[in-house]
Amino acid sequence: MDFNDTPQEADFRAQARAWIAANRPTDWQNKTGRDVDGIAMSKAWQKKKYDAGWACIHWPQEYGGRGATPIERVIWSQEEGELGQLGGVFIIGQGMCAPTIMAHGSEAAKQRHVPKIASGEEIWCQLFSEPGSGSDLAGLRTRAEKQGDEWVINGQKIWTSGAHYADFGIVITRTDPTVPKHKGLTMFYLDMRSPGVTVKPIKQVSGRSDFNEVYFADVRIPDSQRLGAVGDGWKVSLTTLMNERLAVGGGFPTNFEEMFELTKVIEGEDGPAIEDQSVREKLADWYIRAAGLRNTQNRMMSALSRGQAPGPEASISKLVLGINRQNMASTMLDIQDTYGVISQKDLAVNGGQFHEIFFRAVAHRIEGGTDEILRNIIAERVLGLPGDIRVDKDLPFNNIPTGAN
Amino acid sequence: MNFEFSDDQKLLKEQARGFLASKCSAKEVRRILDGNEPYHPELWKGVAEMGWLGASIPEEYGGLGLGYLELCVIAEELGRAVAPIPFSSTVYLFAEAVLIAGTEEQKQKYLPKVSEGAIIGALALSEGAGAVTPKTIKTSVAGGRLTGVKLPVTDGDVADYAVVAARTGAGNDEGSISLFIVDMKAGGVTAEAVDTVDPTRSHAKVSFDGAGAEPLGAAGQGWAILDKVFDRAAVLYAFEQVGGSQAALEMARDYAMGRYAFGRPIASFQAIKHKLADMYVATELARSNSYYGAWALSTDAPELAIAAATARVSATEAYHECSKENIQVHGGMGFTWEFDCHLHYRRSKVLSLVLGSLPRWKDRLISRLEERNAA
Numbered sequence: 001m002d003f004n005d006t007p008q009e010a011d012f013r014a015q016a017r018a019w020i021a022a023n024r025p026t027d028w029q030n031k032t033g034r035d036v037d038g039i040a041m042s043k044a045w046q047k048k049k050y051d052a053g054w055a056c057i058h059w060p061q062e063y064g065g066r067g068a069t070p071i072e073r074v075i076w077s078q079e080e081g082e083l084g085q086l087g088g089v090f091i092i093g094q095g096m097c098a099p100t101i102m103a104h105g106s107e108a109a110k111q112r113h114v115p116k117i118a119s120g121e122e123i124w125c126q127l128f129s130e131p132g133s134g135s136d137l138a139g140l141r142t143r144a145e146k147q148g149d150e151w152v153i154n155g156q157k158i159w160t161s162g163a164h165y166a167d168f169g170i171v172i173t174r175t176d177p178t179v180p181k182h183k184g185l186t187m188f189y190l191d192m193r194s195p196g197v198t199v200k201p202i203k204q205v206s207g208r209s210d211f212n213e214v215y216f217a218d219v220r221i222p223d224s225q226r227l228g229a230v231g232d233g234w235k236v237s238l239t240t241l242m243n244e245r246l247a248v249g250g251g252f253p254t255n256f257e258e259m260f261e262l263t264k265v266i267e268g269e270d271g272p273a274i275e276d277q278s279v280r281e282k283l284a285d286w287y288i289r290a291a292g293l294r295n296t297q298n299r300m301m302s303a304l305s306r307g308q309a310p311g312p313e314a315s316i317s318k319l320v321l322g323i324n325r326q327n328m329a330s331t332m333l334d335i336q337d338t339y340g341v342i343s344q345k346d347l348a349v350n351g352g353q354f355h356e357i358f359f360r361a362v363a364h365r366i367e368g369g370t371d372e373i374l375r376n377i378i379a380e381r382v383l384g385l386p387g388d389i390r391v392d393k394d395l396p397f398n399n400i401p402t403g404a405n
Numbered sequence: 406m407n408f409e410f411s412d413d414q415k416l417l418k419e420q421a422r423g424f425l426a427s428k429c430s431a432k433e434v435r436r437i438l439d440g441n442e443p444y445h446p447e448l449w450k451g452v453a454e455m456g457w458l459g460a461s462i463p464e465e466y467g468g469l470g471l472g473y474l475e476l477c478v479i480a481e482e483l484g485r486a487v488a489p490i491p492f493s494s495t496v497y498l499f500a501e502a503v504l505i506a507g508t509e510e511q512k513q514k515y516l517p518k519v520s521e522g523a524i525i526g527a528l529a530l531s532e533g534a535g536a537v538t539p540k541t542i543k544t545s546v547a548g549g550r551l552t553g554v555k556l557p558v559t560d561g562d563v564a565d566y567a568v569v570a571a572r573t574g575a576g577n578d579e580g581s582i583s584l585f586i587v588d589m590k591a592g593g594v595t596a597e598a599v600d601t602v603d604p605t606r607s608h609a610k611v612s613f614d615g616a617g618a619e620p621l622g623a624a625g626q627g628w629a630i631l632d633k634v635f636d637r638a639a640v641l642y643a644f645e646q647v648g649g650s651q652a653a654l655e656m657a658r659d660y661a662m663g664r665y666a667f668g669r670p671i672a673s674f675q676a677i678k679h680k681l682a683d684m685y686v687a688t689e690l691a692r693s694n695s696y697y698g699a700w701a702l703s704t705d706a707p708e709l710a711i712a713a714a715t716a717r718v719s720a721t722e723a724y725h726e727c728s729k730e731n732i733q734v735h736g737g738m739g740f741t742w743e744f745d746c747h748l749h750y751r752r753s754k755v756l757s758l759v760l761g762s763l764p765r766w767k768d769r770l771i772s773r774l775e776e777r778n779a780a
Binding site: 001002003004005006009071074260274277280281283284285287288289291292293295296298299301302303305306316319320372374375376378379380382383384385386387388389 | 474669670673677678682685686696697699700703715766770771774778
């Protein structure tokens with residue numbers, strides 16, 4: 001057990017640090033990169049990294065990466081630090097879509113798109129959930145029908161992050177409703193500006209619009225944009241989902257330091273809030289979970305560096321982070337007492353940072369697998385407990401009863 | 406960076422598990438629980454023969470000098486087995502205090518005996534309900550003689566030597582406390598076993614009436630030394646707690662797989678699956694934090710104080726969660742004396758208190774973070 005860098009790792013760290021110091025954007029002020037107005041800056045930073053060989057460093061060189069080790073990836077992200085938040089807009093493309101294309105796409109698709117995802121030139125989204133199929137993803141109803149060398153897509157997706165600025169998307173569709181639900185699915189990718197695609201932003205509880213509804217009306221795409229075999233869509237989607245839990249769980253800051261500092265300056269009943277025993281206990285609770293996640297990730301990276309595959313253990317990260325971010329934000333508003341209701345940025349404590357988390361965490365606990373689905377995954381795949389009873393498993397999809405009929 | 410135990414350490418863990426499976430079955434633990442013996446003497450002897458007592462004691466003092474990572478691995482397995490022996494008192498507390506603050510002569514005198522299993526050690530702090538602070542310590546030393554009552558002292562009734570915190574200064578602050586080594590079998594010491602939540606770990610009321618007291622460390626340095634002992638012991642106890650959490654989780658899983666209700670194994674109900682998933686998550690976070698603590702302990706890193714408190718808090722919470730929910734998964738059977746669930750429920754509570762309670766460790770963690778940020 002050794003937390004110190006090996007000589008090679010130290011060398012890599014020094015190179016990364018020097019490059020970042022020389023090239024980092026100077027006008028960056030805590031822009032999250034997820035805001036549309038931050039996209040230009042995100043793209044510029046991504047392109048700069050790509051040109052110098054620092055983008056998606058764990059990908060193979062032929063697709064724009066540098067074949068870096070898992071440990072080097074951790075070192076890079078440590079060195080990039082909070083600047084890494086500028087990459088938020090690329091998480092879906094780089095974290096989920098590109099791994100799916102690399103695993104299941106044609107060689108032409110890989111050559112054409114993966115380097116552009118790495119360089120930030122293309123932003124991708126993931127068109128999975130539907131109004132009637134969230135956690136029960138395989139219950140989806142968006143159809144794709146073969147006509148000659150083309151597929152015609154009709155239906156609706158929902159909760160599609162970033163669809164309003166995405167260039168491309170991967171989409172899972174039903175191509176055969178007469179077989180059991182997991183068997184009749186097929187995955188494609190498409191240009192989000194194709195005729196027949198309509199994107200409607202959804203206003204969330206926070207008042208922001210990060211997610212969208214996406215409608216398909218006779219959208220035509222060539223068969224060459226299929227990912228995996230016809231009817232193999234479920235298997236392909238598992239690649240995306242496994243990568244999603246890795247990407248989403250690791251993509252959020254813990255905000256412990258901001259929280260800690262705030263409790264020192266906000267007054268409690270007898271001095272700063274941090275002197276209140278109940279506040280100290282809540283700080284400790286959050287700290288041990290944040291540290292636990294970081295140390296769990298270190299264990300995972302050590303396992304990966306020994307050639308072991310990432311397991312369903314990655315589900316821990318999103319599960320713990322989602323629940324705890326929500327509770328942490330609520331506590332931080334409690335500490336402000338009555339003033340905590342104010343979310344207006346120019347008046348709110350810390351520019352309303354904790355108010356944003358208070359609302360954003362709601363989605364965090366749902367997107368990419370709800371807390372309940374993640375617990376099922378841990379129970380079934382890590383602990384080996386029996387799968388849930390699925391009464392529709394062997395029925396042809398078009399015979400499955402729905403609330404509507 | 407490498408955040409895993411080495412192959413040799415994993416091998417040691419397997420050996421420890423195998424040894425304890427054969428020598429420390431639940432039946433053996435119950436022999437101590439149900440009987441009048443304060444600990445399991447044959448297991449104690451076996452553990453000494455395996456060299457575990459001296460795993461982290463340097464070779465010059467008769468130990469194996471393997472290191473703290475090895476001791477952590479052993480601690481996890483002792484926790485898993487709910488071992489009914491005075492290991493933690495002797496090794497994490499008594500021997501560590503001597504290692505940290507002892508003179509060369511004291512180390513030569515005590516540590517080889519610890520290594521070979523010839524003596525049992527203890528640490529005597531608490532004198533009543535509530536937080537153990539310099540203010541609450543009334544036991545005092547005058548003219549080299551120690552007087553006062555310590556309650557409870559883990560393994561106080563079986564210890565040959567105890568490190569005792571006593572008042573030597575007039576004030577109420579940390580500087581008024583010093584440590585002493587007391588020969589528990591000499592005159593002026595009476596120890597009386599007391600009932601506790603976990604009879605597999607013995608506790609006593611120890612009265613000192615002019616007992617001989619040998620200073621350990623400089624006068625007025627008692628609290629500072631205890632701070633160091635506590636940091637190291639917190640990591641080692643955390644491994645015991647992680648081992649216990651893992652065992653309780655596995656016990657719950659195995660029972661849920663075999664127990665049928667409504668025509669299905671109860672492990673197929675989401676309410677049970679989700680409970681087990683939460684137990685797993687708590688255990689893994691505690692394990693990861695304990696690994697970090699093990700690294701900090703083994704390298705004596707400046708982060709040790711924070712890493713130890715982090716490991717302590719998360720492992721205490723994990724063991725509490727797993728030991729109580731294990732009973733819940735077992736339903737009514739879990740509440741019977743006959744089933745083994747309560748062995749972990751008992752041990753979990755004792756481990757969460759012996760080194761200071763959870764709220765106190767949370768406070769300690771935040772204090773350490775404040776100190777770090779101020780520096």
